[in-house]
Amino acid sequence: MSTLSTSSLRPLYTAAQVRELDRRTIAGGIESFALMxxxxxxxxxxxxxxWPHARSVTVICGSGNNGGDGHVLAALARQSGLKVQRISIKPIEVLQGDVARAAELATAAGVGCEPWQPDTTLVGEVIVDAVLGTGVAGYVEGEVRRAIEAINMASQLVLALDIPSGIxxxxxxxxxxxVEATCTVTFIGDKIGLHTxxxxxxxxxxxxxPLGVKARAFFDIPPTAWRLDDVLLAEVFKPRARTSHKGSLGHVLIMGGAPGLGGAALLASQAAARLGAGKVSLATAPEHITASLVSCPEVMARSVQxxxxxxxxxxxxxxxVVGPGLGQGAWGQAILQSALTSDVPLVVDADALNLLASRWPDMRRDNWILTPHPGEAARLLGCSVADVQADRPAAVRTLQKTRGGIVILKGAGSLVAGPSGLMVCPYGNPGMASGGMGDVLSGMLGTLVAQCDTLEQAAWLGAxxxxxxADDAAKATGERGLLASDLASYARVLINP
Known part of the structure; x- marks a missing residue:
């Protein structure tokens, strides 16, 4: 397979980095108001x-630069013939700097301005959220909170400027x-917090x-993360050599399926087979052998006591691949220990992660991929799920630093942390909230590890x-009722572009 690079991916930044990009752009000769x-x-x-047919708009402006963007947009809407309701959280008389200048521009364009009141009726066909920008610190409260509540209670479509207020x-x-936005238009540098x-x-x-700002030209402001893009699929999955044989395409071993827990390991092994491994073996409890032979005879099922x-x-x-259906009893502990004593690359999932947290709390190795969901990540970090979700980038970086290898923190906007930095996966849908999805991921990862140049590359592609x-499956038949076993056939199409 070809080696992947980040050159074709969109860089993601923190709020502080984007403010610095903004500052340097202004210092380079573009007036701050012109940038607004x-x-x-x-x-x-x-x-x-x-919304080309919209005839009215409500613009709710805060007191910062985000509000300034809103005032100027209100002027542009008025000049285009729309009926504009402009609402300011603070009286426009107390605004300062570029925000005051933007408010004056809107007034000069004939746009009225009303002060925010809790009983204000939002009348525009579309609401523009220009309340808070990226510099918000702490929880929203007071009039800002009530304005956000009003936006969310309204039935109109919502355009958020730069970031939905409160995120x-x-x-x-x-x-x-x-704010629950219909669309978010974000400026200068894309923000990591929009995607996870x-x-x-x-x-x-x-x-x-980007507003003409070439963020990558500022080499001393490295992106905090990169957004994965399916353009990578065509780069990596080239036609196979005509002389390929099963011995050259990798041998994956799935270890899991404790007595009474066979389904997860079967899902993982079948996904591994569909992703193109030359050989797939399954080490599982004796009672699951027949089910494996019936469901996928291509998998070499091995009975292990x-x-x-x-x-x-x-x-x-x-x-x-160790963990799917492993259980945390004596059988699972013994199987995991045998995997950990080997020197081959590992994909560690499910109960194997829980056992790592409880029985191998200090183990670290460079040749494994850990795939926790937020609950498993919390157990590995010794914190709460709320702590993990409050700062997912920090959580996955900490896990990768302490445990080594590659860590995939699953969930909306899955994060992949490795030696090259942080990747964000922008794909996925709520239909994936069903049993077995993680098992299928671990099987896919196993096959990709066997075929890719690096574990990190395999993790990016697998996520x-x-x-x-899952997105393709949901598009074909809907999100509700999406099963983990549905994914393998759609994944097979993706890896044969």
């Missing part, structure tokens, strides 16, 4: 491209309350507008193929 006008013009273009630009967490945590439920479609049996298999394969397959 450019942002508002881009937002107006985004508005018009989505952290760095973590994606909701700061008490956040709670944010995907609030941003709607994300429209990135304990760690000694399993240990004989690890030396014969290229990668071991992306898994989520994209």
């Amino acid at each position: 006008q450019r942002a508002a013009s881009s937002a107006w273009h985004s508005f018009r491209s989505r 952290s630009a760095d973590t994606g967490a909701v700061l008490g309350l956040a 945590g709670d944010a995907p439920a609030y941003t709607g479609e994300i429209d990135f507008r 304990g760690g000694a049996d399993a240990g004989l298999l690890t030396s014969q394969v290229d990668v071991v 992306m193929v898994h989520a994209r397959a």
Whole structure:
């Protein structure tokens, strides 16, 4: 397979980094108010491209630069013939700097302005959220909170400027309350917090507008993360050599399926087979062998009574996936120990992660991929799920630093942390909230580890193929009732572009 690079991926930044990009752009000769006008013009273009037939708009402006963008957009809307309701959280008489200048521009364009009142009726066909920008600190409260409540209670479509008010630009967490936007148009540098945590439920479609700022030209401001893109699939999954054979395409061993827990290991092994491994073996409890032979005879199912049996298999394969249906009893502990004593690359999931947290709290190795969901990540970190979700980027970086290898923190906007930095997966949908999805991911990862140059490359591709397959399946038949076993056939299409 080809080696991946980040050159074709969109960089993601923190709020502080974007403010620095903004500052340097202004220092380079673009007046700050001109940059505000450019942002508002881009937002107006985004508005018009989505709602060309809208005849009225409500713009709710805060007192910061985000509010300034809103005032200028209100002027542009009025000049285009729309009926504009402009609402200011603070009296425009107390505004300062570029925000005051923007408010004056809107007034000069004939746009009225009314002060925010809790009983204000929002009358525009579309509401523009220009209340808070990326610099918000702490939980929203007071009049700002009540304005957000009013936006969310209204039935209109919502365009958020730069970020939905109340979302952290760095973590994606909701700061008490956040605007539920239909679309978010974001400026200069895309923000990591728009793509993970709670944010995907609030941003709607994300429209990135760089405003002519070439962020990558500032080499001393490295992106905090990168957004995975399916353009990588065509780069990596080239036609196979005509002389390929099963021995050259990797041998994956799935270890799992404790007595009474066979389904997860079967799902993982079948997913591994569908992703193109030359050989797939399954080490599972004796009672699951018949089910495996019936459901996927191509998988070489092996009956294992304990760690000694399993240990004989690890030396014969290229990668071991351990955890699906493993259980935390004596059988699972013995199987995991046999995997951990081998030197082949590992994909560690499910109960194997819980056992790592409880029985191997200090183990670290460079040749494994850990795939926790927030609950498993919390147990590995010794914190609460709320702590993990409050700052997912920090949580996954900490796990990777302490445990080594590659860590995939699953959930909305899955994060992949490794030596090259942080990746965000923008794909996936609520239909994935069903049993077995993580098992299918671990099987896919096992096959990709066996075929890719690095574990990190395999993790990027695995997270992306898994989520994209779920999106394709949901597009075909809907989100409700999506099963983990549905993904493999869609994933197979993706890896054969």
